[in-house]
Amino acid sequence: MQQNNDPNPQAKLKNIIIAGGGTAGWMTAAAFGKLFGKSLNITLIESDQIGTVGVGEATIPTLIYYHRLLGLDEREVMAATQATFKLGIQFENWRDVNRDYFHAFGQTGQDCWACGFQHFWLKGQTQAINYPYADYNLELQAALNNKFSHLPDNGLGYAFHLDATLYAKYLRTFAEKHGVTRIESKITKVNQNIQTGDIQSLSLEGERTVTGDLFIDCTGMRALLIEQTLNTGFEDWSHWLPCDSALAVQTQLTEKPKPYTRSIAHPFGWQWKIPLQHRTGNGLVYSSKFVSDETATQTLEQNITGEKLTDIRKIDFKTGKRRQQWHKNCVAIGLSSGFLEPLESTSIHLISASIIRLMQMLPLTKGEKCNINEFNKQAELELIGIRDFIILHYKITERLDSRFWRHCANMDIPRTLNDKIELFKESGRVLRERDELFEDSWQQVMLGQGIVPKTYHPIANSMSSPELTRFLQAIKGNIQKTVARMPDHQKYIEQYCAKQ
Numbered sequence: 360m361q362q363n364n365d366p367n368p369q370a371k372l373k374n375i376i377i378a379g380g381g382t383a384g385w386m387t388a389a390a391f392g393k394l395f396g397k398s399l400n401i402t403l404i405e406s407d408q409i410g411t412v413g414v415g416e417a418t419i420p421t422l423i424y425y426h427r428l429l430g431l432d433e434r435e436v437m438a439a440t441q442a443t444f445k446l447g448i449q450f451e452n453w454r455d456v457n458r459d460y461f462h463a464f465g466q467t468g469q470d471c472w473a474c475g476f477q478h479f480w481l482k483g484q485t486q487a488i489n490y491p492y493a494d495y496n497l498e499l500q501a502a503l504n505n506k507f508s509h510l511p512d513n514g515l516g517y518a519f520h521l522d523a524t525l526y527a528k529y530l531r532t533f534a535e536k537h538g539v540t541r542i543e544s545k546i547t548k549v550n551q552n553i554q555t556g557d558i559q560s561l562s563l564e565g566e567r568t569v570t571g572d573l574f575i576d577c578t579g580m581r582a583l584l585i586e587q588t589l590n591t592g593f594e595d596w597s598h599w600l601p602c603d604s605a606l607a608v609q610t611q612l613t614e615k616p617k618p619y620t621r622s623i624a625h626p627f628g629w630q631w632k633i634p635l636q637h638r639t640g641n642g643l644v645y646s647s648k649f650v651s652d653e654t655a656t657q658t659l660e661q662n663i664t665g666e667k668l669t670d671i672r673k674i675d676f677k678t679g680k681r682r683q684q685w686h687k688n689c690v691a692i693g694l695s696s697g698f699l700e701p702l703e704s705t706s707i708h709l710i711s712a713s714i715i716r717l718m719q720m721l722p723l724t725k726g727e728k729c730n731i732n733e734f735n736k737q738a739e740l741e742l743i744g745i746r747d748f749i750i751l752h753y754k755i756t757e758r759l760d761s762r763f764w765r766h767c768a769n770m771d772i773p774r775t776l777n778d779k780i781e782l783f784k785e786s787g788r789v790l791r792e793r794d795e796l797f798e799d800s801w802q803q804v805m806l807g808q809g810i811v812p813k814t815y816h817p818i819a820n821s822m823s824s825p826e827l828t829r830f831l832q833a834i835k836g837n838i839q840k841t842v843a844r845m846p847d848h849q850k851y852i853e854q855y856c857a858k859q
Contacts, residue, residue: 369758372573372722373572373757374572375572376404376702377401378574380527381409381527383693383695383710387575388401388530390718393534402571403541404541404544407543419704419705422519422711423518425715429533434855436521438857445618449461450462451623455758455809460493461493461503461803465496465498483827486827498515501841504842505848506847515655544564549587549588575691575819576689580676589687595679597679599764603646603648603678605673609638611666612637613664618848621633625643628655630658631644636858638748639664639665647762649766650763657668677823681695681697685735703745741795746844751808754780755809775792784813785812
């Protein structure tokens with residue numbers, strides 16, 4: 360008889376329960392079903408009676424890697440979600456009224472081993488080689504010219520604008536094909552183990568109970584498991600990010616979709632415009648301390664085009680995060696883990712990053728504390744980096760035309776962000792922590808918001824003026840030639856991924 364060497368066979372992880380659907384729930388279910396469906400039992404519980412936020416329609420390039428991990432066909436995903444391509448975000452009125460800039464994906468210019476491209480550009484500014492920094496970013500120039508194409512060797516960084524509701528629906532079909540069980544029901548009670556405090560089971564309508572080993576909380580801002588049950592605690596960041604409300608509405612398309620998101624600053628917040636194949640997503644993020652809901656609604660209505668396809672919906676939020684994303688045998692993914700406003704389109708990225716992090720650290724047995732601690736550490740570092748990047752847009756502004764913007768310009772900021780700003784002001788360098796999400800983005804936004812470094816790295820002096828001129832003109836010229844050869848964004852969509 361073969362001996363069982365398992366020291367605790369009853370503690371093996373076997374049943375994963377996902378509480379809640381929407382984008383977070385079905386992204387989680389799709390990934391676990393595809394990659395662990397043959398070895399784990401995966402169940403998702405959602406109620407058709409409970410709505411989802413469903414406005415996370417703009418993404419960043421990391422979503423491409425999530426799709427590749429699952430083996431999804433990009434054309435199929437885009438057709439199913441009425442998606443368009445996204446090359447960046449145009450920030451209008453952010454530096455000041457009528458002063459715009461563009462935060463693009465991809466790499467600006469050409470870095471060297473000692474420093475970033477911005478140092479060579481800064482030296483060029485002192486020698487009358489004064490082309491705008493934006494001229495050296497391929498994605499930015501393609502966006503402004505309404506061009507798009509898949510280039511060889513992943514030569515163009517891009518993401519998507521997509522219908523979040525259709526995306527969840529597509530992923531549900533995918534997940535169920537890979538063995539995920541869906542239960543349509545409301546959760547009536549969360550049952551805990553008396554000794555350990557772990558979640559033991561979920562009671563559902565109709566006196567049904569579902570037991571599990573690991574529970575993933577995708578219940579949105581309700582945070583039914585991670586907060587209402589486990590009392591994990593919330594770290595409030597609203598003193599740095601004062602917006603606490605959003606309005607969302609969908610309208611008919613009135614023009615060909617552009618390959619970028621528009622972020623338009625107003626006296627008390629900012630407005631988004633996200634073009635899909637079949638409609639436009641619109642919204643207004645604002646601080647209720649500085650404007651009434653009625654005025655905010657009027658402002659949004661006055662600044663949208665096309666017939667409204669939905670009623671305007673209000674979303675209240677508090678910026679911050681759970682003190683632990685993984686507590687006991689529960690992991691929060693999506694809005695249940697916290698909220699960072701969608702200024703840089705990071706909501707869906709944070710979902711996919713949490714999913715991949717959890718799969719990498721998935722315990723063989725229940726209660727492996729080392730995995731829990733490392734998961735929480737990495738999640739916190741990522742959230743802080745994104746938080747600081749978003750605060751940057753508000754803090755470094757020349758707008759003093761309203762109480763809201765004067766408050767933002769004068770507010771205290773985290774030390775981690777202050778160090779980055781001061782370093783860039785003094786030396787043109789960007790300090791990045793470990794595998795921080797944003798890279799080229801920091802200098803784009805800091806320059807766009809009006810920070811001009813006092814000096815540049817001395818290695819830029821290794822080029823003579825004629826050499827520097829040729830170097831900068833070659834980069835600029837190659838971008839112009841590439842963009843000229845690219846097709847129109849709308850025509851490319853029609854050929855590549857239009858819904859049939």
